[in-house]
Amino acid sequence: MGRTRQPASAAASEPAAQDRRFVTALARGLELLRCFRPQDRWLAHQELVRRSGLPHATVSRLSFTLASLGYLRHRAASGEYALSPAVLALGFSVLTNFEIGRIARPLMERLAERTQSAVSLGVRHEASMVYVAHCRSTARLILGLDVGTRLPLAETAMGRALWCSATPGLRALVGEKLQAQDPARWPQRLAGLQRAEADYARRGYAGSESEWESEIAAIGVGIDIGDGREPLALTIGGPAARLQGALLHEEFAPLLVESGRAIVAAIQAGDWQD
Structure with missing residues (x-):
């Protein structure tokens, strides 16, 4: 014994x-x-x-x-x-999310310079989103957020992109957490997420313009690696006074979607094992 x-x-x-x-x-x-x-x-x-x-x-x-x-x-x-699998998720999240961030960084840096905006990669934790990678352009007016920053899920482009890319089961789980977090605001938040779903289905990305913070606008896409884990989210963000209209939706949105696909392709190609 x-x-x-x-x-x-x-x-x-x-x-x-x-x-x-x-x-x-x-x-x-x-x-x-x-x-x-x-x-x-x-x-x-x-x-x-x-x-x-x-x-x-x-x-x-x-x-x-x-x-x-x-x-x-x-x-x-x-x-x-x-x-429970949640214990495994702690370790895998630490290892793989940082590796994903490492692979994504060159593509994110290029996107940040092309758009002169902040480009971020985030994952879900409970009813929030957390940055795992963040790139700033050389523009003077830029978001002062960084890795580890926690954002609300329902009101941000990053959270909405995650929601729109999630499986029905994951949406139900996240919905339960959001409802428990603030029951009074849940109907309003759900309506916003449902609008984001419709937008995502129509144009391929989610947005939040002055909805989380009045001075901030952002658009986001889901990053689904395809191996069963939860999707990540990639966003372009910056001052709402600049990121609006045709610049945001006609010039930057296609670049965001293209970068999201490139990140998925790089990860699936096995670059993170080099």
């Missing part, structure tokens, strides 16, 4: 564990996830207690929280737990 593992707070390096910035609850939650080995499918509560070395009550609270957040699956009949 193997020895009981130390709790996360004890297993951590002593200086780190004593630092006031160290969050013991978070460390213990991660330790509970590490209890699952490659050959494990379902683990009973008692086994999680044994492997983690944590008290029964602590494991109960942590497993309930992780299941509520979607990182563990709970089989109520037997009281067992299993890792």
Whole structure:
């Protein structure tokens, strides 16, 4: 019989564990996830207690929280737990989204210079969009956003492009999150997303002109790699006073659509493995 593992707070390096910035609850939650080995499918509560070395009550609270957040699956009949795909998504997102950003960057830089605008690549997190790559042109008036920036999904071109490129199942999931986030605003947000769907079907891209911020206009396309993961979104954005009318919709939109297709082709060609 193997020895009981130390709790996360004890297993951590002593200086780190004593630092006031160290969050013991978070460390213990991660330790509970590490209890699952490659050959494990379902683990009973008692086994999680044994492997983690944590008290029964602590494991109960942590497993309930992780299941509520979607990182563990709970089989109520037997009281067992299993890792959910959300845990895998954390690692794959870190590895692959940065690689996708690396491949996309030369194409994004070219698009930024041709349009003298900001070009961004983003992924969904919960009911928001997060930048994973961002390129600025040499224009003086440009968006001051950068990698890691979080944007609302329903009101932005990036979020709408994701929505329009998503499967029906993903749309339903995102819709539930948006509704739970702000029930009163959900009907208005849904109407805006449905208009974006119609626009995307007609012209091949989504837009948000002074709807998120009055001074900002942007257009976006979905980036669907075709391997089952959620689509990303590519956008051109900048001052609404400049990005409007024929310049935005007749000159820049075709360049955006073309760049989106080029990024997908580069990734599917296996360039990210070079």
